[in-house]
Amino acid sequence: MEIFDIFLLEAVLNGLLLGGLLALLSLGLNLIFGVIDVVWICYAELIMCGMYAVYYLHVQYHWPLIAAMAAAIVMVALLGVVLHQLVIRPVLSAEPINQLLVTGGVLFFLQAAATLAFGIDFKNLGVSLPPVRLGEMSFSAARLVAFGAALAGVLGLYLFLNKTYLGTAIRAISQDRAVMPLMGVDPGRVFVITSAIGGALAGLGACLLVLQYDVHPAIGLSFGPIIFLICVLGGLGSMAGGLVAAFVFAQFISVGGFFFAIEWGYVIAFAFFIAMMFVRPQGLFRR
Amino acid sequence: MLSLEHVSAGYGGFQALFGVSLEVRAGESVAVIGPNGAGKTTLLRLISKLIDPAEGDIRFEEESLKSVPPHAVVCRGIAHVPENRRLFPRLTVEENLRMGAFTSRKKFEQRKEVVYGLFPRLKERKDQAAGTLSGGEQQMCAIGRALMSGPKLLLLDEPSAGLAPLVVQSIFELVRRICAEGYTVLIVEQNIRQVLKVVSRAYLLDAGKIMLSGSSEEFVNSKQIQKAYLGL
Numbered sequence: 401m402e403i404f405d406i407f408l409l410e411a412v413l414n415g416l417l418l419g420g421l422l423a424l425l426s427l428g429l430n431l432i433f434g435v436i437d438v439v440w441i442c443y444a445e446l447i448m449c450g451m452y453a454v455y456y457l458h459v460q461y462h463w464p465l466i467a468a469m470a471a472a473i474v475m476v477a478l479l480g481v482v483l484h485q486l487v488i489r490p491v492l493s494a495e496p497i498n499q500l501l502v503t504g505g506v507l508f509f510l511q512a513a514a515t516l517a518f519g520i521d522f523k524n525l526g527v528s529l530p531p532v533r534l535g536e537m538s539f540s541a542a543r544l545v546a547f548g549a550a551l552a553g554v555l556g557l558y559l560f561l562n563k564t565y566l567g568t569a570i571r572a573i574s575q576d577r578a579v580m581p582l583m584g585v586d587p588g589r590v591f592v593i594t595s596a597i598g599g600a601l602a603g604l605g606a607c608l609l610v611l612q613y614d615v616h617p618a619i620g621l622s623f624g625p626i627i628f629l630i631c632v633l634g635g636l637g638s639m640a641g642g643l644v645a646a647f648v649f650a651q652f653i654s655v656g657g658f659f660f661a662i663e664w665g666y667v668i669a670f671a672f673f674i675a676m677m678f679v680r681p682q683g684l685f686r687r
Numbered sequence: 688m689l690s691l692e693h694v695s696a697g698y699g700g701f702q703a704l705f706g707v708s709l710e711v712r713a714g715e716s717v718a719v720i721g722p723n724g725a726g727k728t729t730l731l732r733l734i735s736k737l738i739d740p741a742e743g744d745i746r747f748e749e750e751s752l753k754s755v756p757p758h759a760v761v762c763r764g765i766a767h768v769p770e771n772r773r774l775f776p777r778l779t780v781e782e783n784l785r786m787g788a789f790t791s792r793k794k795f796e797q798r799k800e801v802v803y804g805l806f807p808r809l810k811e812r813k814d815q816a817a818g819t820l821s822g823g824e825q826q827m828c829a830i831g832r833a834l835m836s837g838p839k840l841l842l843l844d845e846p847s848a849g850l851a852p853l854v855v856q857s858i859f860e861l862v863r864r865i866c867a868e869g870y871t872v873l874i875v876e877q878n879i880r881q882v883l884k885v886v887s888r889a890y891l892l893d894a895g896k897i898m899l900s901g902s903s904e905e906f907v908n909s910k911q912i913q914k915a916y917l918g919l
Binding site: 565586 | 777786
């Protein structure tokens with residue numbers, strides 16, 4: 401194979417790995433919107449909190465990494481429940497713009513609180529996995545782990561939503577909220593459970609990101625917008641759409657970055673997003 | 688089994704029901720008939736506790752439903768087939784039935800077979816999205832979903848609404864069979880002529896008040912009903 405082709409293949413495969421991670425990150429946001437009809441614009445800040453949780457438990461308190469990650473997932477799940485009960489529930493029947501603004505307020509609140517509590521310096525987990533070589537190509541092991549865990553998360557959620565009563569009720573409530581009490585389902589309870597699952601997915605995302613990136617109070621801003629745009633591109637609330645959009649977006653970033661420069665990858669991806677908003681404003685998959 | 692005592696209710700400033708009293712005894716099939724906007728749907732929503740009564744009491748098996756939250760009503764043994772069916776359109780037929788059995792999961796397999804026995808058409812379409820069914824099939828699915836909770840009392844809100852005339856016939860035939868199976872049924876309908884053939888007793892609700900009550904024969908023979916509602 402020509403050296404150019406090998407690098408291109410490497411870029412495509414790296415895009416695939418990135419796509420898996422982005423797919424997982426968009427999943428929680430899509431689930432919340434699909435079920436509760438509110439956009440958690442502060443979703444990436446929940447991930448930031450999870451990254452700090454892993455960092456402090458592992459580095460400061462010397463917990464084993466796996467235990468620190470499990471605890472972080474539980475903590476962010478609880479954070480999701482707190483967010484729902486304190487902030488979302490009072491605005492459930494408010495105008496969408498107000499819901500967006502209030503979760504936007506939470507975004508900056510969490511950022512400021514993290515700055516206050518943890519300072520502005522970049523914190524590194526200090527875990528480095530050796531790169532995995534495949535022929536003449538080289539991949540980051542952290543990315544491979546993230547890809548595998550992301551796929552497991554997506555599959556787990558899929559099975560939960562399709563094979564259990566509670567999961568079916570979560571899908572049902574997104575189709576007709578008002579009729580749920582006649583099924584004996586308390587919608588308020590389902591919302592709390594959904595918020596916990598959305599939080600747990602953010603926590604899982606945090607565990608995978610903290611393997612690859614340093615954590616700092618503003619890290620949410622570096623991938624929060626991408627997660628949100630992926631959800632919009634896929635059709636907000638459509639989980640299948642979000643998955644497809646995540647892989648499309650990741651290829652633009654990875655392959656676009658290969659042909660030009662890495663910064664160009666993002667420019668092309670966002671330009672594609674804007675163009676798609678003209679062509680298919682409802683997203684790839686209409687809900 | 689079910690009794691409403693001088694119940695008044697409404698939405699916001701609008702009062703829909705004025706001192707309504709009615710009774711349904713175990714094993715009975717009872718209709719509430721009346722024109723559009725008479726308060727028939729409000730009456731059923733009240734029994735399911737989707738809205739709270741402003742005055743009066745609702746009693747089911749000697750117990751007041753006043754402080755029962757809406758999602759706990761189905762556990763008491765009341766299943767409600769709402770107006771316009773309200774299936775989950777993107778869930779399959781079987782998943783819709785599963786939602787009906789949400790509070791009694793252990794009985795799911797057993798009751799599913801009962802429902803499929805009653806509506807073989809649903810079994811043929813069990814993996815199809817409910818939104819793709821025909822109107823009559825959707826009504827079967829909605830009734831089946833309600834039966835999945837194993838109700839003592841079945842509330843039916845306008846099962847014939849929006850269906851083709853030929854389908855209306857078969858839906859009333861189904862309702863007749865469900866009554867014959869021994870279910871206690873309270874049905875509200877605008878299709879007065881048809882529903883009176885199916886039930887044993889009826890109430891006339893107009894402008895939020897009970898105007899008349901009696902057996903189906905008394906209704907069919909009543910000059911008031913014939914003139915105003917049957918067009919005779």
